[in-house]
Amino acid sequence: MKRILVVLWVVTQMGASAEGCGPESTGGRDPTAHGGAFANCFSHCDEFDWLVHGEACWCCPENPKYQSGCSASDLSPPPPPPPPTITITQPLVDGDGNAAVGTDTIVVAGTVTGADEVRLEWSNSATSASGTGTAGAYFRTSPIALAPGRNPIVVKLIDTANAVSQIDLFITRDATPPVVGILEPTESELTIPSPNLLLRAIASDDYGTVHVTWHDDPSGRTGYLIGDRDGTWLVALSLLAGDHTLRVVATDAVGNATSTPPITVHVNY
Numbered sequence: 176m177k178r179i180l181v182v183l184w185v186v187t188q189m190g191a192s193a194e195g196c197g198p199e200s201t202g203g204r205d206p207t208a209h210g211g212a213f214a215n216c217f218s219h220c221d222e223f224d225w226l227v228h229g230e231a232c233w234c235c236p237e238n239p240k241y242q243s244g245c246s247a248s249d250l251s252p253p254p255p256p257p258p259p260t261i262t263i264t265q266p267l268v269d270g271d272g273n274a275a276v277g278t279d280t281i282v283v284a285g286t287v288t289g290a291d292e293v294r295l296e297w298s299n300s301a302t303s304a305s306g307t308g309t310a311g312a313y314f315r316t317s318p319i320a321l322a323p324g325r326n327p328i329v330v331k332l333i334d335t336a337n338a339v340s341q342i343d344l345f346i347t348r349d350a351t352p353p354v355v356g357i358l359e360p361t362e363s364e365l366t367i368p369s370p371n372l373l374l375r376a377i378a379s380d381d382y383g384t385v386h387v388t389w390h391d392d393p394s395g396r397t398g399y400l401i402g403d404r405d406g407t408w409l410v411a412l413s414l415l416a417g418d419h420t421l422r423v424v425a426t427d428a429v430g431n432a433t434s435t436p437p438i439t440v441h442v443n444y
Contacts, residue, residue: 215235215236215237216234216235216238216241217233217234218232218233218234218244219232219234219244219246220233220244232244234246236250255336255338256334256338257289258289258332258334258338258339258340259287259288259289259290259293259334259338260287260289260340261286261287261314261330261332261340261342262285262286262288263285263330263342263344264284264285265282265283265285266281266283266344268344271345272342272343272344272345273344273345273346273347274344274345274347275346275348275349275382275428275429276321276346276347276348276349276429277349277350277427277429277430277431278321278348279320279321279348280318280320281321281346282317282319283297283315283316283328283330283344284314284315285313285314285342286312286313286314287310287311287312287313287314287332288312290332290334290335290338291311292310292334292335293309293311293332293333293334294308294309294332294333295307295314295316295330295331296330296332297316297319297328297330297331298328298329299320299321299322299326299327299328300327300329301321301322301324301325301326301327302320302321302322302326304319304320306319314332316330321346321348322348323350324348325346325347326345326346326348327343328343328344328345328346329341329342329344330344349381349382349427349428349429349431350431351380351381351431352380352425352427352431352432352433353378353385353426353427353431353432353433354378354379354380354433355376355387355425355433355434355435356376356377356378356423356435357374357375357376357422357423357435357438358375358376358377358407359373359374359375359409360372360373360374360438360440362438363438363439364438364439364441365438365440366440366441366442366443367414367440367441367442367444368444369442369444370413370416370442370444371411371412371413371414372411372413372442373409373410373411374389374400374409374410374411374412374421374423375403375407375408375409376400376407376408376409376435377407377408378408378423380425380427380428380431382427382428384427384428385425385426385427385428386399387399387402387408387423387424387425387426388400388426389410389412389421389422389423389424390422390423390424390434391414391420391421392420393418393419393420394415394419398410400423408423414440415442416442416444418439418441418442419439419440419441419442420437420438420439420440421437421439421440422434422435422437422438423435
């Protein structure tokens with residue numbers, strides 16, 4: 176008699192599991208049969224598990240009532256998408272985002288990968304200015320006003336999933352021209368009996384990058400002075416007979432330039 180009862184119980188449960196395993200079930204053992212909030216449920220069970228465990232097989236991450244069959248990874252939120260990647264093409268900056276310019280505004284531009292459409296936000300803490308925009312594969316800010324000196328500028332690109340990429344730039348507005356002076360010859364007007372003249376100058380800049388040129392204005396001749404070990408700049412000139420008006424110009428890395436007052440040289444040989 177016991178064997179007959181066991182067989183009857185097994186057959187009954189198999190029939191119930193056949194009714195309750197599929198999404199079309201109306202027997203109440205399959206939570207997906209109810210639709211709605213259960214549409215994203217799934218099961219790790221095979222047919223035998225269904226026979227034994229029924230609803231305990233199901234995992235419904237969105238419904239705590241049916242989470243007995245969930246593993247830890249089933250209930251973990253999916254990782255957020257990676258933020259878009261920014262490559263700055265303008266202005267030219269070093270690896271730390273530093274650049275010096277001689278203008279009072281700049282435009283930041285570059286490329287975007289990893290997103291079809293992004294929202295653009297920028298701010299300059301030196302001026303408290305900010306702006307927004309939209310971009311796709313390329314982006315370009317509106318002109319950003321610069322204060323004299325260092326301007327910390329933040330550029331953010333935010334994709335449609337609110338993933339954020341940020342670039343920090345440190346743009347120095349160099350509005351100060353170099354300082355330059357002629358050390359040799361010391362006279363503002365002189366006469367020399369030969370074509371040879373040593374021209375020596377001193378030049379400096381607040382950011383340390385400078386090149387120095389000489390100019391013979393009547394003839395249009397020009398050239399570079401060479402930096403000496405003592406920090407001065409010099410060149411040996413060979414001048415034609417006659418009168419020459421010479422000056423020295425120092426130019427920094429962003430184009431700010433300063434000229435010395437001219438000196439007049441009479442070459443008589």
